[in-house]
Amino acid sequence: MSDHMKLYEVFLRSKRGLDHKHVGSLHAEDAQQALEYARDVYTRRSEGVSIWVVNSSDIVASQEDDCESFYDPHDDKPYRHATHYQLPDEVNNM
Amino acid sequence: MTDNNAKEIIKQYAIRLGDDALVQGHRLSEWCRNGPFLEEDLALTNVALDFIGRARMFYSYAADIDGGDYSEDSYAYQRDCRDFTNLLIHELPGGDFAFTMARQYLMDEYSLMFMERLCDSSDETLAAVAAKSVKESRYHLRRSRDWMLRLGDGTQESHKRLQKALGDLWGYMPEVFELDDLEQGLADQGIAVDSAALKGGWEKAVRATFSEATIDVPADDWSVRGGRQGMHTEYLGHMLSDLQFVQRAYPGQEW
Amino acid sequence: MTRVLTEAELEEKFQARIDAEEKIEPKDWMPDKYRKNVLRQMSQHAHSEVIGMQPEGNWITRAPTLHRKCILLAKVQDEGGHGLYLYSAAETLGTSREEMNDALHDGRAKYASIFNYPTVTWADMGAIGWLVDGAAIVNQVSLQRTSYGPYSRGMVRICKEESFHQRQGYHIMMVLMRGSDEQKNMAQDALNRFWWPSMMMFGPHDTESAHTAQSMKWKIKRQTNDELRQKFVDQSVKQAEVIGLKIPDPDLKWNEERGHYDFGEIDWEEFKQVVNGNGLCNRQRMAHHIKAQEEGKWVRDAITAYEEKKRQRADQAAA
Numbered sequence: 001m002s003d004h005m006k007l008y009e010v011f012l013r014s015k016r017g018l019d020h021k022h023v024g025s026l027h028a029e030d031a032q033q034a035l036e037y038a039r040d041v042y043t044r045r046s047e048g049v050s051i052w053v054v055n056s057s058d059i060v061a062s063q064e065d066d067c068e069s070f071y072d073p074h075d076d077k078p079y080r081h082a083t084h085y086q087l088p089d090e091v092n093n094m
Numbered sequence: 095m096t097d098n099n100a101k102e103i104i105k106q107y108a109i110r111l112g113d114d115a116l117v118q119g120h121r122l123s124e125w126c127r128n129g130p131f132l133e134e135d136l137a138l139t140n141v142a143l144d145f146i147g148r149a150r151m152f153y154s155y156a157a158d159i160d161g162g163d164y165s166e167d168s169y170a171y172q173r174d175c176r177d178f179t180n181l182l183i184h185e186l187p188g189g190d191f192a193f194t195m196a197r198q199y200l201m202d203e204y205s206l207m208f209m210e211r212l213c214d215s216s217d218e219t220l221a222a223v224a225a226k227s228v229k230e231s232r233y234h235l236r237r238s239r240d241w242m243l244r245l246g247d248g249t250q251e252s253h254k255r256l257q258k259a260l261g262d263l264w265g266y267m268p269e270v271f272e273l274d275d276l277e278q279g280l281a282d283q284g285i286a287v288d289s290a291a292l293k294g295g296w297e298k299a300v301r302a303t304f305s306e307a308t309i310d311v312p313a314d315d316w317s318v319r320g321g322r323q324g325m326h327t328e329y330l331g332h333m334l335s336d337l338q339f340v341q342r343a344y345p346g347q348e349w
Numbered sequence: 350m351t352r353v354l355t356e357a358e359l360e361e362k363f364q365a366r367i368d369a370e371e372k373i374e375p376k377d378w379m380p381d382k383y384r385k386n387v388l389r390q391m392s393q394h395a396h397s398e399v400i401g402m403q404p405e406g407n408w409i410t411r412a413p414t415l416h417r418k419c420i421l422l423a424k425v426q427d428e429g430g431h432g433l434y435l436y437s438a439a440e441t442l443g444t445s446r447e448e449m450n451d452a453l454h455d456g457r458a459k460y461a462s463i464f465n466y467p468t469v470t471w472a473d474m475g476a477i478g479w480l481v482d483g484a485a486i487v488n489q490v491s492l493q494r495t496s497y498g499p500y501s502r503g504m505v506r507i508c509k510e511e512s513f514h515q516r517q518g519y520h521i522m523m524v525l526m527r528g529s530d531e532q533k534n535m536a537q538d539a540l541n542r543f544w545w546p547s548m549m550m551f552g553p554h555d556t557e558s559a560h561t562a563q564s565m566k567w568k569i570k571r572q573t574n575d576e577l578r579q580k581f582v583d584q585s586v587k588q589a590e591v592i593g594l595k596i597p598d599p600d601l602k603w604n605e606e607r608g609h610y611d612f613g614e615i616d617w618e619e620f621k622q623v624v625n626g627n628g629l630c631n632r633q634r635m636a637h638h639i640k641a642q643e644e645g646k647w648v649r650d651a652i653t654a655y656e657e658k659k660r661q662r663a664d665q666a667a668a
Binding site for chain 1: 134237
């Protein structure tokens with residue numbers, strides 16, 4: 001419970017070869033218990049082969065106010081994206 | 095011993111193990127929506143599901159041996175108190191969270207050892223059920239052992255509740271390690287587990303946990319037995335009247 | 350270059366983002382009313398999942414077969430899980446689960462009124478799965494596109510898990526309708542009792558709903574109460590027919606012109622009565638929730654105390 005226990009963010013790798021993905025959060029006493037509850041709460045249908053839990057307060061997030069300085073510089077580099085390059089249909093699955 | 099006779103005895107053994115799992119699973123299922131917080135509610139329900147699943151596997155094996163119209167449900171829904179052969183400890187009402195976790199811990203410690211041995215049974219079906227159960231029991235034990243530490247070494251109240259729960263449960267443990275002729279016979283053939291042989295290891299493990307959890311080992315000054323022979327506390331009858339209500343009120347129907 | 354934006358400008362940017370079908374994320378600026386509105390809806394939704402464990406939990410120990418018992422247990426457990434996903438989404442707005450529970454207990458927060466109806470026969474497990482979850486799914490499918498990111502993602506996850514809920518309920522009804530006369534009557538009786546309350550689940554008519562217009566503009570809701578209700582009716586009629594059940598509405602008939610079923614008026618007086626505490630189970634539901642909360646307190650306290658001791662021991666060892 002929130003009046004006692006810490007908040008943990010839960011990340012799941014749904015199958016080998018994929019990234020861990022954020023799926024939600026839960027309350028637990030420590031990281032070990034958080035892992036166990038993550039198994040009970042977020043993988044009831046074998047959704048994961050690997051679980052990460054992170055104490056929510058340990059996550060450092062970029063602030064929305066910084067957003068422009070953080071991400072906008074990337075916006076002007078469309079050449080970094082595959083879709084920037086128009087190729088003939090025959091080779092477009094590259 | 096004829097082949098049929100041998101099968102009949104294995105069936106009775108399977109039913110005993112099914113009864114243990116069903117009654118334990120049923121008690122755990124009563125926690126669903128009543129847990130101390132949501133995460134634990136879900137976790138307890140997973141354990142309940144494991145045990146009911148286990149009961150279904152043992153009962154299905156019994157039904158295979160009985161043949162005809164028998165199914166897993168015949169044993170769960172159409173037998174009375176005197177036919178049930180579960181260990182008494184499982185039928186006691188859930189009590190508070192300390193009582194439930196104390197019982198889980200005592201029996202998880204036992205179940206893991208038991209199922210590890212049953213994996214080596216010369217009966218393939220029993221061994222297969224055991225192989226699945228071992229994985230579950232490992233997880234159950236990790237959970238219930240952690241709870242022993244948290245409750246034992248938590249607050250004064252949690253300590254007191256846990257100590258009391260263990261005292262109330264302790265006298266039901268001797269029965270767990272006793273074999274009647276049926277089980278002894280099967281154990282001699284390498285089919286059943288010689289549960290008496292598990293007692294030493296169990297005690298050692300339990301004492302270590304108690305010590306870490308700052309819990310005193312309860313006094314060995316009382317013990318109750320009878321479950322395997324169909325002698326039960328008064329609690330089981332009420333549990334069955336709940337469990338079997340629909341099938342008793344509307345007999346012979348599909349659901 | 351960094352001029353502080355006025356409230357109006359911020360709101361304009363916010364609305365533009367919503368109009369462009371972009372999601373709102375926890376750290377984004379949002380109008381206070383949006384925050385409150387989303388929080389109200391998410392917490393109500395979460396409470397509904399958790400309180401909704403009770404009517405079905407009522408039959409866990411009495412399920413008529415071991416297979417049904419496992420299904421029901423798994424389903425009620427899912428409801429708890431869904432409550433947890435939703436609390437977790439709501440917590441991103443800075444309100445703790447405890448605060449939400451307090452609000453539920455002192456009546457500031459609500460849960461779906463349907464759960465104030467009792468489950469009196471086994472067939473009610475069928476009716477709830479089929480109709481109540483059916484209605485909930487219609488709503489939740491629509492909410493997958495809600496504008497608040499964590500809510501939307503929670504809905505996607507919940508919808509994925511919930512498809513079995515409705516199917517298992519319908520399956521219970523189907524088997525009952527193939528059974529004895531007693532079983533058929535039991536199924537029809539359950540439908541009779543749960544049909545109208547399920548219809549009420551979508552809330553008041555659009556013309557009467559206090560929240561609909563603003564919620565639609567902010568895309569918290571994506572379809573109106575009446576649109577969703579119509580969808581539910583249209584899908585349910587055929588489902589009832591297939592297994593020989595009769596929906597208890599004499600005015601129910603196909604309207605060729607509209608391409609939808611017409612249906613009778615909901616008894617809004619009953620709706621009001623139940624919302625205001627006069628349902629058969631209102632008090633029982635709340636008392637149960639409070640009791641579980643209170644009985645769990647010493648357990649939660651023990652966890653905290655143990656964790657504290659563990660930390661102290663680690664500190665001592667390090668010193």
